[in-house]
Amino acid sequence: MSVKKHTISVLVANQFGVLARVSGMFSARGYNISSLCVGETEDPTVSRMTVTVHGDDNVLAQIIQQLNKLVDVIRVEDLTNRSFVERELVMIRVSADHKRRSEVLEIAEIFRGKIVDLDKNTMTVEVTGAHGKVKAFLEMMRSFGIIETVRTGEIAISRAANTAESRDDEA
Amino acid sequence: MVGTKAKRSQTHGTVMTGADMTLQVLADEGVDTIFGYSGGAILPTYDAIFRYNKNHSGKPIKLVVPANEQGAGFMAAGYARSTGKVGVCMVTSGPGATNTATPIRDCMADSIPVVLICGQVARAVIGTDAFQEAPVFSLMSACAKHVFLVKDPTTLAATIRTAFQIALSGRPGPVVIDIPKDVQNWEGPYDSESVLQLHGYQERVNSTRNQTMPAETAREFFKLLKRARKPLLYVGGGAIISGATKELRAFMKHFQIPAVTTLMGIGAIDTSDDLCLHMLGMHGAAYANYAVDECDFLLAVGARFDDRVAGAPRLFAANAVIAHIDIDAAEIGKVKPVNWHYVGDAATALRDLLEAGKAVELNHQPWLKEVRALKKMHHFDFNRESEVIQPQAVLEMLNAMTKGEAIIATGVGQHQMFSAQYFDFKHPRNWITSGSMGTMGFGLPAAIGAQIANPGKLVIDVDGDGSIRMNIGELETCANYKVPVKVLLLNNHGDGMVVQWQSLYYEGRFSGTDKTLHSKDFVKAAEADGFKFARRVTDYKDLKPALEAFIKFKGPAFLEVVTDKHAFVYPMVGPGLPYKDMLTGPFIEGREHKHTSELLDTSDSI
Numbered sequence: 001m002s003v004k005k006h007t008i009s010v011l012v013a014n015q016f017g018v019l020a021r022v023s024g025m026f027s028a029r030g031y032n033i034s035s036l037c038v039g040e041t042e043d044p045t046v047s048r049m050t051v052t053v054h055g056d057d058n059v060l061a062q063i064i065q066q067l068n069k070l071v072d073v074i075r076v077e078d079l080t081n082r083s084f085v086e087r088e089l090v091m092i093r094v095s096a097d098h099k100r101r102s103e104v105l106e107i108a109e110i111f112r113g114k115i116v117d118l119d120k121n122t123m124t125v126e127v128t129g130a131h132g133k134v135k136a137f138l139e140m141m142r143s144f145g146i147i148e149t150v151r152t153g154e155i156a157i158s159r160a161a162n163t164a165e166s167r168d169d170e171a
Numbered sequence: 172m173v174g175t176k177a178k179r180s181q182t183h184g185t186v187m188t189g190a191d192m193t194l195q196v197l198a199d200e201g202v203d204t205i206f207g208y209s210g211g212a213i214l215p216t217y218d219a220i221f222r223y224n225k226n227h228s229g230k231p232i233k234l235v236v237p238a239n240e241q242g243a244g245f246m247a248a249g250y251a252r253s254t255g256k257v258g259v260c261m262v263t264s265g266p267g268a269t270n271t272a273t274p275i276r277d278c279m280a281d282s283i284p285v286v287l288i289c290g291q292v293a294r295a296v297i298g299t300d301a302f303q304e305a306p307v308f309s310l311m312s313a314c315a316k317h318v319f320l321v322k323d324p325t326t327l328a329a330t331i332r333t334a335f336q337i338a339l340s341g342r343p344g345p346v347v348i349d350i351p352k353d354v355q356n357w358e359g360p361y362d363s364e365s366v367l368q369l370h371g372y373q374e375r376v377n378s379t380r381n382q383t384m385p386a387e388t389a390r391e392f393f394k395l396l397k398r399a400r401k402p403l404l405y406v407g408g409g410a411i412i413s414g415a416t417k418e419l420r421a422f423m424k425h426f427q428i429p430a431v432t433t434l435m436g437i438g439a440i441d442t443s444d445d446l447c448l449h450m451l452g453m454h455g456a457a458y459a460n461y462a463v464d465e466c467d468f469l470l471a472v473g474a475r476f477d478d479r480v481a482g483a484p485r486l487f488a489a490n491a492v493i494a495h496i497d498i499d500a501a502e503i504g505k506v507k508p509v510n511w512h513y514v515g516d517a518a519t520a521l522r523d524l525l526e527a528g529k530a531v532e533l534n535h536q537p538w539l540k541e542v543r544a545l546k547k548m549h550h551f552d553f554n555r556e557s558e559v560i561q562p563q564a565v566l567e568m569l570n571a572m573t574k575g576e577a578i579i580a581t582g583v584g585q586h587q588m589f590s591a592q593y594f595d596f597k598h599p600r601n602w603i604t605s606g607s608m609g610t611m612g613f614g615l616p617a618a619i620g621a622q623i624a625n626p627g628k629l630v631i632d633v634d635g636d637g638s639i640r641m642n643i644g645e646l647e648t649c650a651n652y653k654v655p656v657k658v659l660l661l662n663n664h665g666d667g668m669v670v671q672w673q674s675l676y677y678e679g680r681f682s683g684t685d686k687t688l689h690s691k692d693f694v695k696a697a698e699a700d701g702f703k704f705a706r707r708v709t710d711y712k713d714l715k716p717a718l719e720a721f722i723k724f725k726g727p728a729f730l731e732v733v734t735d736k737h738a739f740v741y742p743m744v745g746p747g748l749p750y751k752d753m754l755t756g757p758f759i760e761g762r763e764h765k766h767t768s769e770l771l772d773t774s775d776s777i
Contacts, residue, residue, distance in 0.1 A: 013370070016320060021312050028313055058504070065501035071317040071337055074371030 005034070005131075006060050007052050007086060007156045010067060011074040014040060014047040018072045022049060025066055031059065035088075035153030046074060050155045079156050086156040089128045090137070091116065094144035096123040104144060111137045122147060130154075172380070173336045174373035176364045183363040189327050190219035190355040193288065196331040197232065198223070199363070202259050204233040204250060204623055206243040210263025211303055213290030215355035217261075235623060235652060238644025240267050242616040244274025245642070247285045249620025251278075252603050253578060255414065257338050258620065261288045265303030268349075269310065273610060276314040278345040280607030281435060282412055284338035285345040287315075288331075293353040294322060307349045316344030324357040329365035336366060341376035342499045343412060379498060379515055389527035392511055395492050397531060399468030401538040402428045403488075405451070408435025408606065409473015409497060411599040415439070415518035419472065422521045426533055429542045431459040433474050435606040438596035443575060448546065452480040454588040457549035457742045457759055460750040462542055463488050471495045473517045476506035477607070478746070486749035496520045551592050552758040559735040560711055562586060562661045566593035566633070569659070569718055577629040577722075578603060580618035582638025583611045585667035588740045590633045612641025618656045619649055629722060631657045636686065636693070637666040643696065649727040650701030657722055658729045660693055663736040671739045687736075697729035704728035 012018045019038060026033050034052040041048050053063060060078060067076045079086075096104045101123060108115060108125045111133065117124035127137045131154060138149070182195055193216050197205070209217040224231035237243040240262045247258030262271055268289040278285045292301040311318045317337050319330050327350070334346040396402060410419050416439055423430055423446055430440050431451040440447050451459040463469070469491040474480070481487035484507045494511040495503055503512045513520050553563040566589055573579075575595035580603040581587040587604055596602050603621050605613040618632035639660055649656050666684040673681050697705035704724040708717045714732065721730040741756030755761035 011371070016322065017308050017312065017318070020309055021318075024309075024313050062501060062505060065499075068375065069342070069499070069501060071369055071372045 003054055003056050004080070005052060005054055006078055006080040007050065007084065007154065008064065008067075009077045009079055009156060009158070010049040010051060011041070011076075012047050012049060013072045013074065014045050015072070018047070019049075021070055021072060022067070025070060026053075026063075029062070029066060031055065031063055037153045037155050039155070050153070052154050077158070079158055083159040083161075084156050085159065086130050086154050087128055088131060088134050088154045089126065089152045090134050091124060091126050091150045092138065092141055093117070093122050093124045093147040094141050095121060095147060096144055097121050100144065104141075107137075107140050111140075113137070172373075172377050173340045174366060174368055174377070176366055177332055178364065180363040182361050184360045186358055187361050188215065188219070188355065189324050189350065189357045190215040191223070192328045192361050193331060193350070193355070194219045194223040194232070195361060195363070196328050197259065198227075200257070200332070200335050202232060202257075204235060205259050205261050206235045206237065206246040206250070206620065207261035207288075208236055208240050208243055208263065208267060210267050210290065212264035212292055212352045213261060213267070213288075213355075215352065216288070216290065216350070233623070235619070235648070237616065237648050239642065240270035241273055241612070242619075242642050242645045242648065244271040244285070244287070245277070245610075245613055245616035246620035246623070247287075248274055248278050248283050249580060249603055249617030250624040251283050251285055251620075252281075252617070253600050253621035254624045255412070255600065256284075256624075257335055258283070258285045259288070260285060263290045263303065264292055264307070265305045267303075268307045269305050272310060272314055275311060275345045275347065277605055277608040277610045277613065279315055281408060281605065282343050283345065284343040286331075286334050286338055287311075287345060287347045289347060289349045290355070291320070291349045291351040294351045295353070297351065307347065311347040311349075314345075315347045318347045318349065320349040321351065321354050324354045325359060325362070326367070327354060328362045329367050332365070333367040333369070337369070337372075341379065342409075382515055382519075384513060384515065384520055384523035384527070386527065388513055389524055392494060392513075392524060393528050393531050395494065395511055396426075396468060396470075396528075397533065399492065399533075400535055401466045401541075402426070402468040402470070402533070402535060403462055403466035403491070404428050404430035405433075405463070405469050405471045405474050405488075406430050406436040406439045407433045407472065407474025410436055410439040410517050411473075413473060413498065413517035415472070415516075415521055416599045418518045418521035418525065420444075422525050425525060426528070426531075427535070427539060428470075429462065429539065431455070431462060433480055433606075434591055434604065436474060437591060437602045438599045441575070441597050442595045443597070445543075448542065450591050453482065453744045453746075454592070454740050454742065455744075456551060456592070457753065457755050457761065458542070458545035460742065460744065460753055461545050461549060461762065464490075464750050465541070466491045468492045469494070471497070472521070473497060475502045481506060482744060482747045483749040486751075549755070549760050549762075552760075553738065554735075554758055557735060558711070560708070560714065560732055561738050562589050562663070562732075562734040563593055563738070564711075565659070565661060565714065565718070565732050565734065566590060568715060569631070569722075570594050572718060572722060573629065573631070577601065577631050578618075578621050578625060580604065580614045580621060580630065580632045582614035582634045582641075583609045584635045584638060584669075585663070585671065585738075585740050586633055586635040586638070586661045588668070589661075611638040614638055615642050615645045615649070615656075615658065618658075619645060619652075619654050622654045622656045623652075629657070630655075631659055631722070633659050633661065635667060636660060636662040636664060636691075639693070640691070646697055646702065646729070647700040653726060655726050655728075657724070658697070658727070659721070660729070660731040661734050662693065662731050663734045663738070664689070665736055667736070668740070670736070674739070675743075675745070693731045694729065702727055702729045704730075707731040707733065709733045
């Protein structure tokens with residue numbers, strides 16, 4: 001069975017210790033989390049966790065069933081085989097003196113990024129996008145010399161008209 | 172039903188402390204015994220027990236104080252295992268709480284409903300490394316079914332009520348409630364009815380509980396079963412927890428399907444029944460394991476194909492169509508793919524199947540004949556010639572006296588496996604053993620809990636010299652509370668099961684397990700702890716009268732029998748190996764002779 005990336009959306013009660021219980025389930029059963037994002041939903045008593053993991057279908061089925069057993073978990077959805085939009089925000093600081101600024105700016109524009117900070121020797125760029133886009137952008141920035149990278153991890157939302165054809169892969 | 176409010180009581184709205192509220196909820200839940208140990212951070216609630224019992228002298232809540240909090244946890248577990256009711260344990264913060272981590276994990280592993288109430292340091296000092304502070308929430312998160320830290324005292328009563336609902340619902344398990352000392356001292360109006368709303372969880376467990384099996388699912392089941400020529404039931408602890416004994420026995424009888432049970436499933440069916448093939452697995456009956464190898468249809472009921480049963484999952488029941496009933500969806504297909512499954516309560520599922528299959532005719536007479544022949548040919552046996560007392564002989568003799576009616580608790584190791592093999596059980600919940608966790612030291616405190624829950628019954632703790640040492644302080648608890656547990660110590664001067672593995676897999680290097688030179692006098696220890704009956708038997712001729720006197724004795728009794736250290740548990744299926752490689756040892760008839768050396772385990776399996 002093939003190992004692939006899965007994006008799981010978990011609605012949980014927004015209360016003390018929930019993150020520990022969910023992440024603890026993953027570590028106790030030996031599943032690796034690639035990224036995990038938590039935030040409040042439209043209902044302040046409910047949080048949404050977006051977890052990306054790598055595994056085959058059996059591992060994913062186990063993860064979902066084990067999550068479903070946690071008392072604080074309201075609902076679990078594997079978005080992977082559905083149509084959804086995923087985004088990650090990355091902020092990256094690169095070396096760029098006045099001679100190289102325009103180059104950075106040009107690449108940032110192609111990736112629809114924004115310059116959020118600037119000094120004599122560095123530029124900080126913010127880019128939002130799906131995993132592939134963020135990866136491509138980081139690759140492009142490498143040649144300038146990356147000083148610092150900050151990433152949020154991925155969040156995802158399923159599409160309202162949920163058909164496989166409308167699957168979004170790029171921003 | 173989870174999420175359903177309790178009935179409003181007369182005490183509703185009465186102003187009282189958090190500690191008094193805790194006692195009130197426990198009383199409303201019908202708790203008759205608390206197992207626990209006091210200490211700084213739980214003092215207010217222990218004071219509330221004292222005051223509650225003074226005010227309710229007609230119906231006090233019994234408080235049983237162990238030697239160590241671990242003992243209290245296992246007593247609560249023994250209470251819960253033998254009754255199906257929630258066992259309650261109450262300890263202080265820090266070391267009190269961490270000492271219960273083992274029994275809480277043990278309860279989780281065997282799906283036992285227990286509620287543990289821990290005192291915690293006051294809210295203002297949580298996280299400051301205060302005296303006797305431990306991170307109970309994170310620690311127990313990894314061990315228990317659920318944990319609450321009560322930060323808002325107005326939710327205290329609802330939280331405790333909810334803990335009972337969680338412990339018993341779905342796949343049962345232990346729930347921990349951490350209560351800061353200042354929450355125990357807080358005063359407010361008592362809420363006698365609220366429960367917490369657990370959205371998601373309560374809908375999941377309530378809908379599973381209320382459903383009946385769809386007709387199509389039952390039809391599919393019988394389509395598969397009708398094709399079978401060699402059907403077999405594989406019954407786990409889930410059948411007992413679900414209370415499915417009646418339905419299971421009816422199902423087995425109606426369709427004339429033989430049954431094997433797991434270690435945890437012992438007692439779900441009467442072990443003396445013609446169709447019962449006893450325990451399967453690593454130390455299961457040879458005929459049970461042969462039947463599993465032979466069967467072409469296997470219905471698992473509340474069993475989970477764990478590694479002591481299906482060490483080599485692909486080769487386990489390799490010729491069989493597999494059907495699986497379990498209340499935990501995560502167990503379906505976890506270890507082995509299944510051809511048919513149903514997620515739900517075992518009792519309901521079996522009742523629905525029996526109803527749907529009334530008209531179904533099965534024809535597998537030759538299989539029943541084959542099974543009977545297997546049972547006759549490959550029965551348990553041991554060295555009956557030796558002059559040294561064999562542990563199996565002791566249990567066989569005791570079983571002839573107790574006749575399947577006694578509650579048997581055990582420690583963990585060889586004596587546990589011998590007990591599983593040689594005792595009969597007519598009823599469920601009479602076999603009290605630490606199955607999944609395999610916790611040494613479980614037997615004595617679990618027996619105390621079971622005896623307190625079943626005052627009229629004969630409760631025997633069969634223990635080993637290694638296991639009993641772990642919680643030997645609870646001998647005194649037995650005597651203090653006059654709990655008439657019978658403690659049978661099979662002393663082979665070592666950690667027998669580990670010795671057995673070291674003999675088979677480590678060329679006889681007995682690292683850390685030989686206790687021949689240990690000097691403990693167990694009989695003197697029992698006497699010192701207040702046992703009026705404390706004897707030692709070293710010779711066969713004294714065994715029978717000693718056993719008779721031992722079980723007849725009114726009050727706690729201790730009997731040490733010095734047994735052969737060379738008696739190994741057979742059959743044995745090595746770790747990670749299929750049943751065809753089972754060793755039947757020198758005294759059980761095997762299908763073919765195997766040399767131990769051919770079967771040395773080369774994998775990393777435990």
